[in-house]
Amino acid sequence: MRLIDTHTHLYAPEFDDDRDEAIQRCLDSGVDTLLLPNIDVDSIPRVLSMMDAWPEMCHGMMGLHPCHVGDNWEGDLEKILKVLDSPNKANKSNKSNKFVAVGEIGLDLYWDKTQLEHQKAAFTVQANWAKERNLPIVIHVRDAWEELFDLMDHVNDDSLTGVFHCFTGGEHEAKKALEYGGFMLGIGGVSTYKNGGLDKVLPGVGLEHLVLETDSPYLSPVPFRGKRNESSYVVHVGKRVAEILGVDFEDVARVTTENAERMFRLKKS
Numbered sequence: 161m162r163l164i165d166t167h168t169h170l171y172a173p174e175f176d177d178d179r180d181e182a183i184q185r186c187l188d189s190g191v192d193t194l195l196l197p198n199i200d201v202d203s204i205p206r207v208l209s210m211m212d213a214w215p216e217m218c219h220g221m222m223g224l225h226p227c228h229v230g231d232n233w234e235g236d237l238e239k240i241l242k243v244l245d246s247p248n249k250a251n252k253s254n255k256s257n258k259f260v261a262v263g264e265i266g267l268d269l270y271w272d273k274t275q276l277e278h279q280k281a282a283f284t285v286q287a288n289w290a291k292e293r294n295l296p297i298v299i300h301v302r303d304a305w306e307e308l309f310d311l312m313d314h315v316n317d318d319s320l321t322g323v324f325h326c327f328t329g330g331e332h333e334a335k336k337a338l339e340y341g342g343f344m345l346g347i348g349g350v351s352t353y354k355n356g357g358l359d360k361v362l363p364g365v366g367l368e369h370l371v372l373e374t375d376s377p378y379l380s381p382v383p384f385r386g387k388r389n390e391s392s393y394v395v396h397v398g399k400r401v402a403e404i405l406g407v408d409f410e411d412v413a414r415v416t417t418e419n420a421e422r423m424f425r426l427k428k429s
Contacts, residue, residue, distance in 0.1 A: 161413050163398060164193040164420040165391040167264070167298065167325050167346055167373035170218075171196055171206035174377040174388055183214060185392040190413070193426060194391055197221045197264040197298055197325075200228035201239050208243075219426065221261040221298055223286055226268040226279045233282050241289065260424040262290040263298025264325060267311070270302045280311055287315045290322070296423055297322035298346075305333050316340045323423065326350070326375050327358075334361050338369055344419060346373045349381035349389060352400045362404045367412065371420045372397050 165186070175182055186194065194214075196207050198221055207220045222244040224236055244259055265286045267279050290297045299322060301308045321342030327334070328350050337343055347370050350356040362370070372394050374381075380389035381396040398416065402409040420426065 161190050161410055162193075162417050163189070163191045163372065163394050163413050164195070164417050164426075165191055165374050165376075165394045166195045166323065166371045166420050166424070167197055167348070168194050168376045168391045169197070169199070169378075170194060170376060170391055171203065171210045172377055175390075179210075182390050182392070183217070185390065186217075189392040189395050191391055191394055192217060193420070194218050195221065195260060195420075195424065197225075197261075198223055198240070199225035199264065201236050204240070204243055219260045219424070221263040222259050223261075223263040223265045223298070224282055225264050226266050226275075226282070226300060227271060229275050229279045229282045231278075233278050237282060237285055244289065244293075259295070260426065261296045261298050261322070262286050262293075263296075263322075264300045265297055266300035266325075267304035267308050268300060268302045269304045269307070276304075276307065280307070283308075283311055284315055287320060291317070291319045294319070296342075298325050299323065300325055305329060309336055312340055318342075321423065323371060325373065326379065328356070329361070330357065331361055331364060334365050338365070344369050344371050344423060346371050347401055348373045348375050348397055349379040349385070349393070351397055351404065352381040353385070359404050362401065367401075367405060367407065367415045368419070370401065370416055371423065372401070372412075372416045 198207050210218045211220045323344050323346045324337045325346040327345040351358040374394050376389035398412045399409050402412045
């Protein structure tokens with residue numbers, strides 16, 4: 161049985177003291193593939209370092225997180241694009257391990273509403289990068305569903321695919337997101353929360369539209385809620401999804417792994 165964590169910030173400083181051990185806990189739990197979304201210019205070396213250290217396991221994305229979109233967003237995008245389009249010099253041991261997505265990108269109005277127009281512009285630019293390079297996008301959205309759907313209505317076409325990461329919307333948002341075509345919902349620790357709401361949404365979605373994630377070190381699943389999250393905990397997410405859908409955990413692991421491999425064009429082990 162294999163599992164893929166399609167969204168983890170295991171490169172973050174929170175893991176600097178025990179990253180090797182966290183990787184081993186993943187392998188011990190059957191989690192053999194980690195997808196690492198970039199967030200800003202400063203995180204790029206950390207993403208590249210993990211891709212180099214664990215080339216068969218760690219696959220990077222390049223993008224500018226909406227919470228890091230500021231007045232210099234255009235300059236930041238220029239730097240990120242250079243990395244996206246350049247040979248991965250850090251990843252000496254596996255030259256074929258290219259970036260698997262543009263992400264994470266999106267809109268976030270929870271912390272700061274003053275950068276909305278910049279966030280929208282940055283999202284549009286990066287979505288076009290993805291279409292030009294035949295890559296999926298990984299979308300972060302918080303308190304901005306209407307604004308995001310307005311953007312998606314303009315940028316979406318048959319060439320755009322991706323994941324609505326850390327999906328916490330309701331039935332309407334799930335239906336709208338999947339109507340765009342080549343998109344899936346990324347399900348994480350919120351699915352295990354008593355009032356998370358996903359127990360009402362997922363039965364109407366179906367396993368064929370889901371991938372699993374942790375968003376570590378954030379949003380730890382029960383029974384680790386309130387503590388640092390890590391990628392090995394994706395097992396708990398998978399078991400909760402199985403419980404919600406009334407299927408075997410093994411089926412959740414198999415189908416979500418196949419979904420992730422197809423979406424991100426990962427080599428099957």
